[in-house]
Amino acid sequence: xxxxxxxxxxxxxxxxxxxxxxxxxxxxxxxxxxxxxxxxxxxxxxxxxxxxxxxxxxxxxxxxxxxxxxxxxxxxxxxxxxxxxxxxxxxxxxxxxxxxxxxxxxxxxxxxxxxxxxxxxxxxxxxxxxxxxxxxxxxxxxxxxxxxxxxxxxxxxxxxxxxxxxxxxxxxxxxxxxxxxxxxxxxxxxxxxxxxxxxxxxxxxxxxxxxxxxxxxxxxxxxxxxxxxxxxxxxxxxxxxxxxxxxxxxxxxxxxxxxxxxxxxxxxxxxxxxxxxxxxxxxxxxxxxxxxxxxxxxxxxxxxxxxxxxxxxxxxxxxxxxxxxxxxxxxxxxxxxxxxxxxxxxxxxxxxxxxxxxxxxxxxxxxxxxxxx
Amino acid sequence: xxxxxxxxxxxxxxxxxxxxxxxxxxxxxxxxxxxxxxxxxxxxxxxxxxxxxxxxxxxxxxxxxxxxxxxxxxxxxxxxxxxxxxxxxxxxxxxxxxxxxxxxxxxxxxxxxxxxxxxxxxxxxxxxxxxxxxxxxxxxxxxxxxxxxxxxxxxxxxxxxxxxxxxxxxxxxxxxxxxxxxxxxxxxxxxxxxxxxxxxxxxxxxxxxxxxxxxxxxxxxxxxxxxxxxxxxxxxxxxxxxxxxxxxxxxxxxxxxxxxxxxxxxxxxxxxxxxxxxxxxxxxxxxxxxxxxxxxxxxxxxxxxxxxxxxxxxxxxxxxxxxxxxxxxxxxxxxxxxxxxxxxxxxxxxxxxxxxxxxxxxxxxxxxxxxxx
Numbered sequence: 001x002x003x004x005x006x007x008x009x010x011x012x013x014x015x016x017x018x019x020x021x022x023x024x025x026x027x028x029x030x031x032x033x034x035x036x037x038x039x040x041x042x043x044x045x046x047x048x049x050x051x052x053x054x055x056x057x058x059x060x061x062x063x064x065x066x067x068x069x070x071x072x073x074x075x076x077x078x079x080x081x082x083x084x085x086x087x088x089x090x091x092x093x094x095x096x097x098x099x100x101x102x103x104x105x106x107x108x109x110x111x112x113x114x115x116x117x118x119x120x121x122x123x124x125x126x127x128x129x130x131x132x133x134x135x136x137x138x139x140x141x142x143x144x145x146x147x148x149x150x151x152x153x154x155x156x157x158x159x160x161x162x163x164x165x166x167x168x169x170x171x172x173x174x175x176x177x178x179x180x181x182x183x184x185x186x187x188x189x190x191x192x193x194x195x196x197x198x199x200x201x202x203x204x205x206x207x208x209x210x211x212x213x214x215x216x217x218x219x220x221x222x223x224x225x226x227x228x229x230x231x232x233x234x235x236x237x238x239x240x241x242x243x244x245x246x247x248x249x250x251x252x253x254x255x256x257x258x259x260x261x262x263x264x265x266x267x268x269x270x271x272x273x274x275x276x277x278x279x280x281x282x283x284x285x286x287x288x289x290x291x292x293x294x295x296x297x298x299x300x301x302x303x304x305x306x307x308x309x310x311x312x313x314x315x316x317x318x319x320x321x322x323x324x325x326x327x328x329x330x331x332x333x334x335x336x337x338x339x340x341x342x343x344x345x346x347x348x349x350x351x352x353x354x355x356x357x358x359x360x361x362x363x364x365x366x367x368x369x370x371x372x373x
Numbered sequence: 374x375x376x377x378x379x380x381x382x383x384x385x386x387x388x389x390x391x392x393x394x395x396x397x398x399x400x401x402x403x404x405x406x407x408x409x410x411x412x413x414x415x416x417x418x419x420x421x422x423x424x425x426x427x428x429x430x431x432x433x434x435x436x437x438x439x440x441x442x443x444x445x446x447x448x449x450x451x452x453x454x455x456x457x458x459x460x461x462x463x464x465x466x467x468x469x470x471x472x473x474x475x476x477x478x479x480x481x482x483x484x485x486x487x488x489x490x491x492x493x494x495x496x497x498x499x500x501x502x503x504x505x506x507x508x509x510x511x512x513x514x515x516x517x518x519x520x521x522x523x524x525x526x527x528x529x530x531x532x533x534x535x536x537x538x539x540x541x542x543x544x545x546x547x548x549x550x551x552x553x554x555x556x557x558x559x560x561x562x563x564x565x566x567x568x569x570x571x572x573x574x575x576x577x578x579x580x581x582x583x584x585x586x587x588x589x590x591x592x593x594x595x596x597x598x599x600x601x602x603x604x605x606x607x608x609x610x611x612x613x614x615x616x617x618x619x620x621x622x623x624x625x626x627x628x629x630x631x632x633x634x635x636x637x638x639x640x641x642x643x644x645x646x647x648x649x650x651x652x653x654x655x656x657x658x659x660x661x662x663x664x665x666x667x668x669x670x671x672x673x674x675x676x677x678x679x680x681x682x683x684x685x686x687x688x689x690x691x692x693x694x695x696x697x698x699x700x701x702x703x704x705x706x707x708x709x710x711x712x713x714x715x716x717x718x719x720x721x722x723x724x725x726x727x728x729x730x731x732x733x734x735x736x737x738x739x740x741x742x743x744x745x746x
Contacts, residue, residue, distance in 0.1 A: 008704040079478015085712035105452020115707035118715035181714040331381040334488035339458035341554040342491035
């Protein structure tokens, strides 16, 4: 039984065949679809758990499992190491996704989760924004212009006719490089304005906060000068004690978490009582019509990252990979023709492989000799 | 940044270089070593969690994480699907192991966990048996002669001078095939006796129970006719409600769980109060001298499977694989030269790969044209 391995170069091939725009569109559709059809018995998504540590740098390694009954278990392993860009020239977020067949526990695929995490985090914001932001929103603002902001903009650009992009980052080189990093999106004709934070916050019709603010150091800004009908995608709050938005803004907004139990622990919802939290993403999508009136009001999507988003977006990637024959098939699991013999694969596979590998043929003979005494 | 992929054919190569006996010896040593040096701050091992379901068959998919601070996080994903041998000709247990560098969250390796699970489950029993069984134990009995029994025997054969092997399995074909499945171990000169269950239980000096008894259907036998100095390795009890041994035997034995919190939920220890449970494996090894007197009494190793065993035995496998250059290196994570651009790898890697792939070169050009407008 083989497993599909989908690494970086395979995902390049998938993107070559499918295109980034269609991939994002499919990710948005997949998240909308699973929310619309979400069933608490069929879909099981425990709150994520993980290890947090400060040695050698602050870091977090988490597992995010999700199951669709009678189909697959998908487990995303994801690291959050804010020193990575400076220390290792690696992204803050690195991730791998495994999917398993619930019929047998067989590993179906191992895929990169780094690109997937960016993609689905953008897509989820687009899904929420389509319900909660004014459909003719044209001005998108970013506080925090790092990696996550790129796919936020890409996803929003698939759902809104963006005409103006407002940028603030504590590190001026990051806001300066933002436009060049969005080169794949066909937005280069638009004005990208670098402003101070309060100007971005005050002028954006859709605001995205995606910073690495330290725990206990929030909010990003004290004065809520957002527009009366702003929609905010709050991305950065994803750890106990880490929040970005001022309480006054949350209290004057309809706050929709992706996953309420998790948002209460890690998201902006940490600042709220359960009673004052709005619908979760599933409810928002299932009952979208009844929430459209909030487009006239302040709204916040509290995005902590939901394992079922990873489940469905990894399916999008894997399905395209299979369609276009990207990736490699590897017999990862040592399973024997005789399931009662955990050492049986040493004989089975060795014999299989002797066809093309004379060195191994000799070794197999030697194994056999050992076995036969 | 590449990750080591260690699949079935790679593990065959590792075994070819190292030999099964040395691999088992190293696994035993590694478990003893980590128990001896266990430190509750440095080593973090949460209780495992997972999904249990009955559709399409009863199954269990679990994640077992373990961290050694300032070193690695190792996560084993393991499926338990008792219908596998009959329905899919696959082992009941299928598993994959991932290891991550805590400095960056980078995925170091993806390896089979199926062979590893058998190996480490056997090795852990040998570690406990070396302290608790009489050193001159010669008669080993098995109730349940499936896959797990094979590595139990192998591990015990590395620590004891076995002279006689007693077998019982509800499925006579399974006990009949046992000897042929142990062909790699050099034990074929020994008598393998197929007996009824109570005879195996009564005559074994070291008894191993490794069955797939259904939850709520235990114990395997009602009457405790074990020898007064028997040591039992209880392997099969690894799920709430699933137990193998009669309470009377447990009450008359020193019961040592591998991981007390987990054994209370899933192991034989479900039947006991916390007060009546003996030392865990770490305590047993750290204070081995003070437990040798229990060799004269009945003792039970309650093995539910401990994630730190997987951690150290996966290190043994990966270290040998690196030493003998087995496995393949794959850039699994889509990380860009610019960590601020989640789409950057599409450019970086595509350019790298154009050297050997003209089709991709054209695609890269096309990507670049798109990007440059």
